[in-house]
Amino acid sequence: MSAFTRIFSTAWILGWATAATLPAETPPADVLTPAEREQFFQSYFDRMTAPKPLARFRTKAEWVSYRRTLREQVLRSLGLSPLPERVPLAPRITGRIERDDYVIERVYYQVLPQVYASGYLYTPKSVLASSGAKPRRTARLPAILNPHGHWGLGAVHPIVQSRCIAEAKLGYVAFCPDSTHELDFGTGLCPIGLMTWNNMRALDYLASLPFVDASRLACTGESGGGQQTMYLAALDERVKVIVPAVLVSYFRRILFVSEEAHCFCNHAPGIERVTDETELAAMFAPRPARFICATGDWTRDFPKAEFPEIQHLYRLMGGEVDCVQFDKPHNYDRDSREQMYPWMNRYLKGNRDPAAGKEPNLVTEDPAALRALSPTNATIPGLAGAGAFYRSNYLFRPPDLRSAAAWRTYLKHLQADLRDVLGEDMPPVPLNARSRGTAEVGGFKVEKVLLDTEPAVSVPAWLLLPEKRSGRAAGVVIAHPGGKAALLAERAALVRALIDTGVVVLAVDPRMRGELRRNWFWNEIIWGRPETGMAAHDLNCAGEYLRSRPDVDPDRVSVLGLGDMGTFALCAAALDSRWAGAALEAVGPLYAEMSTTNALPNVLRHGDLPQFAALVAPRALWLNGAGARFQFTAKGYATAGRPAQLRCTDLAGGEFDAAFPQWLAGTSSRTAKPRR
Secondary structure, rough: OOOOOOOOHHHHHHOOOOOOOOOOOOOOOOOHHHHHHHHHHHHHHHHHHOOOHHHOOHHHHHHHHHHHHHHHHHHHHHOOOOOEEEEEEEOOOEEEEEEOOEEEEEEEEEEOOOOOEEEEEEEEEEHEOOOOEEEEEOOOOOEEOOOOOOOOHHHHHHHHHHHHHHHHOOEEEEEEOOOOOOEHHHHOOOOHHHHHHHHHHHHHHHHHOOOEEEEEEEEEOHHHHHHHHHHHHHHOOOOEEEEEOOOOOOHHHHOOOOOOOOHHHHHHOOOOHHHHHHHHOOOOOOOOOEEEEEEEOOOOOOOOOOHHHHHHHHHHHOOOOEOOOOOOEEOOOOHHHHHHHHHHHHHHHHHOOHHOOOOOOOOOOOOHHHHHOOOOOOOOOOOHHHHHHOOOOHOOOOOOOOOHHHHHHHHHHHHHHHHHHHOOOOOOOOOOOEEEEEEOOEEEEEEEEEEEEEEEEEEEEEEEEOOOOOOOOEEEEEEOOOOOHHHHHHHHHHHHHHHHHOOOEEOOOEEHHHHHEOOOOOHHHHOOOOOHHHHHHHHHHHEEEEEEHHEEEEEEEEEEEHHHHHHHHHHHHHOOOOOOOEEEOOOOOOOHHHOOOOOOHHHHHOOOOOOOHHHHHOOEEEEEOOOOOOOOOOHHHHHOOHHHHEEOOOOOEEEEEEEEHHHHHOOOOOOOOOOO
């Protein structure tokens, strides 16, 4: 995780154009000023990234109980709950380099069925026969796992080689696994999750070697390799000693209020929703840990901020913990490594001699020579097969529900699962609806409204009222991909038709769209609060606002999602039964049809749009562009006794707009009662 590896604008992921700057002055129709927008982003970022102080644990028993629960939550975040079956390792050695006192071997080992991870094994020559097949003596050596960071050359980078060679010269068996960036968010597969599993299997491999003492296993890594060390040590008790270098900090230090992002392999879905790096690091207690940090990266404040919290847990649990900082940039150079060797010597060998912790003279290999140890053909199936394994083993299967009672039980659990996927556990707050005056926009008179939807979250909207009103009118909340301004610019005829038929229209800019537009994709991933969840929540609050108005009939308020906002509208209606109806102008791809990056993390372990759409029954639901993909939804509506409330069409945009006012006129929560 290099401080300079801030990649992925992710505009390509979401199909958005990135907004580079905010206007210097507020357009007359904007609800928020530029300063208010920036304050929103900063305040929201601060709330979502607030550290979780470890001082709240006052006894060892409190922490041990919490740690037990936390372990399962971390496994879920990594996509490792349940842990995959430990298939035979079936290790394969594809190449070997012999030096005077150590041997380097290229190793492939099976981590999932027909899915192999790879790495480099550095073994002291003293324990090998000339063939490398049998140990020369019965004494077994301690072993150190060495996951690497974001070096351009990966596991063959000279800095990575240096510590592995040095460890072998100092009497350790060293193994450096290759990192991976495979992902399939919908099924729960993420890079750090797969790397954690690969590292667990790497420990299995080391423990299987006849010259390794399986009771003396350790792990050290720098940057992204430090992250791998942190997760592995938190979850696998076989690791007895760790030295994470230039990594551990509060998560907020590797996140950004702007649209910058570190490598996506750092973003375990929802991990910051349940924990922070200080807790993850402290899960290792009471086993000995030394943390190496630098003044030239995000760990600069670790000694005075994060480390005292970790020390607090070590005082409760016992054990040794240490911190060493260098006045240097992000690195794992010789000075840093010479803080690692004596720590390993002390706790793996009982050797406290400082001289024994110096790095021996060594010569690294040409990276090309190490890469040449890999097979030139594709005879060994690599990690690219992990996605297929996850789809085969973790993808939900639509249930065969034979009764209304079975449907009710299923939908109750499905709604809870959807809430979890969307991170919908925010505390309710008063809407505090307030007017910011009126404006003329494209021939429409709009009232500028601000709604509080969460702590530190105020969502802008435009309220459009019909000129002629008698009694309480129907209302509709509309969300456009480009925001409320784009709605009036691009779909003015639709809005005009609604107003002319007496409908109260509320055009909303949910978080990350319109005035609140910002590409926070990777922040949302690590927070466990995807844009879909934010938008669904904001739309539900907008619906609550309309229902609270004296000029709106609360039983006749519906939600319309245009373009890719349709999914947001569907999720809003799935979570809030007060909507009279929901309409999706363009259904778009199902989650199973999206790219492996776009799907909501873990969503496909629970369901897809046809399943979530069934949560809207028996209320009116219009799915335009549905094709024949929503047969499961149709069964749900039929079971509820309201099959006519579901409308599936494939109309062009103009045809949909022309038909929508009439469809809306027929929606009402009063008539949407299930027939059993």
